Amino acid sequence: MPEFANVIVDISHERLDRTFQYRIPERLKDRLQPGSRVRIPFGGGNRMIEGYVTELTDRAEYEPGRMKEIGEIAGGGLAVESELIALAGWIKEHYGSTMIQALKTVMPVKDRVKEKEERWVRLCLNQEELGAARSLCIKKHQTARLRLLEALKENPRLPWAEVAGRLKLTMAALRPMEEAGQIRIEGRQSYRNPAAGTGLETPPVRLNEAQQFIVNQLTGEIGRKDRRPALIFGVTGSGKTEVYMELISRTISAGRQAIVLIPEIALTFQTVQRFCGRFGDRVSFVNSRMSAGERYDQFERARKGELDVMVGPRSALFTPFGRLGLIIIDEEHEHTYKSENMPRYHARETAIARAELCGGLVVLGSATPSVESYYQALAGRFRLFRLKKRASADSVLPQVSVVDLRKELEAGNQSVFSRELRKKMESCLGNGQQMMLFLNRRGYAGFVSCRSCGKPMKCPHCDVSLTAHRNGRLVCHYCGYSVPLPKACPSCGSPYIAGFGLGTQKVEALVGREFPGARVLRMDYDTTAGKGGHQAILEAFGRGEADILIGTQMIVKGHDFPGVTLVGILAADLSLHAGDYRSSEVTFQLLTQAAGRAGRRGIPGEVVIQTYMPEHYAVQAAAAQDYEEFYHREILYRNLLKYPPAGCLMALQISSASEEAAEEAARGLANAISDSCGTEGQVTGPADAPVLKVRDIYRKLVYAKAAKYSTLIAAKDRAEAYMKDFPGASKVQLQFDFS
DNA sequence: AGCACGCCGACT
């Protein structure tokens, strides 16, 4: 049993947002674990306060002689905080972050939240008493009190920010005044309920046989023996949401709470309405646009038991529910469930870890499950349920055709639109129906280069070429840098500069030229930057205010337009060249989802996939709407190269402002982990990141593949040890990424 | 956040 315990103090203040180290007394050894709630002496007066053990260790980070001992274990060790701290411990171990980083993701930022909370100082004296109090203060030279009383004379109710800020009063001066009954400090906890008053009561829908079967299978098990996560593999429109609703309902009836994770983009007004209609004010929502304070409010309501359901993106997973019984992850294949910051946790794996801690059930849903999840399901580690039929009988699968762009070129057609797509667009417009055109690249042209020297225009801060935009500027899609399009090539002075490739803006221009009359909307990062940007565009299109919606991937995610009968995928290959082992999977999912947008009410939809690689299995399988076929081909490839889920993969990203420092550290790290893995694993690199430089920071990559996760964890520890005594460690940053 | 410590002006 380790000698010391790191403890996070149970006080919400910025200055205390770190751990303190305590000695573990003999009688408590073997009884402590990360997440234990303890009582500890704190501060000069050794007053006993509560805290949580975050970590047990033998390494003293503080002078052991001056270290205090843990007092006792505090009762009620089952508090939510304990569960979340234990989860942070799991995240730290599993994804290789520091405990503090893990804690900060799991326990929402408490700092500066207090500031935002509305607190007021109110005067409790009448005119007479105020006068008396003032003269007493003058007599006693109580300057701080006088300052406050003067201000309160003008305005008997002052906001806390002003009292603490401009008037510079501290608790030391305020407390005696409050005790004397001169003032009152009011802390009004204002909860803004984003769900308030939306939607009408919507009674539960009657489930069809397949849906009911899943619900029965799973609810019988909640709190019982089979705790395996469930994967619901249901085609678009098969009614997964109704299953979720019923599962949540039953969870609540059993006295437990539920978290629903959905991709940010799917958190639309309709979604909010749907949940509110069913669960009233017992449901709340979080999203990334909310301020830290607003999100904290909602988490606080959950902690107090005012809620039964929380809906939101990745971070909603950490809702402090004390009786969590169900975690639903909709569209579980979405890459947004993987965090981009340290710790780079995956919501699916982390949800499973949390469910284990609280004895809850995890339900995953997707029309195109991730290869990982389907693999687990086939191996029997997940329970698999299928919803094959679309819930409403009149929707039909679309007709998909694949167009070989090489043949178009041979036939002399250099346009973005193949002959087939153009014909279908004409008839679609002629019939007064709507269409969507999908292109996975925004901007006007792909890149811009000089026709005489061939040099592309590059971002000075990032290692990428700039994208031409319609407004005559060149924009960097990595850091946002933008310059006016130069009149002459900066390196050779030639005036012949031209754009190549295709972006959404250019498609918009081309549609305008080739289909004059057609009403066009464009949706991508540039047009949705403002708040409510998505919503406005989608709603306008839904109301039929445009015939054609052009956009990047955001148009294919979770929004139904009954009027859309044609979907055109202009360049299916773009995502195939990502150079990532997942690029086929991403492409397949994208194409399948895009195709699923067409024809959902009665009218059969048509889909045209344009590609230079019509024979690629991701394209073929998507055209045939055949997930099994895709999975079969994909898993062969992953097995062969031992990529996840057939093996484990750890990526080290080494970043530094100095390329040499990054390179040197990367080399050393590659050797260190290669040493650590031995014959168990395979190390590649160091190599430049696909985009070497972003925002003036160089990034190098080292990969380690192994059959067993533990091999990689050991390698991670070795890498951390290496960085500890690397001379230039302060200049170099190391990030781990497990997948 | 809460508490000790030290500074400073006022008063027995």
Next chain:
DNA sequence: GTCGGCGTGCTC
């Protein structure tokens, strides 16, 4: 001297 208010800084 020394008492009490008030600002500062530390808490394993």
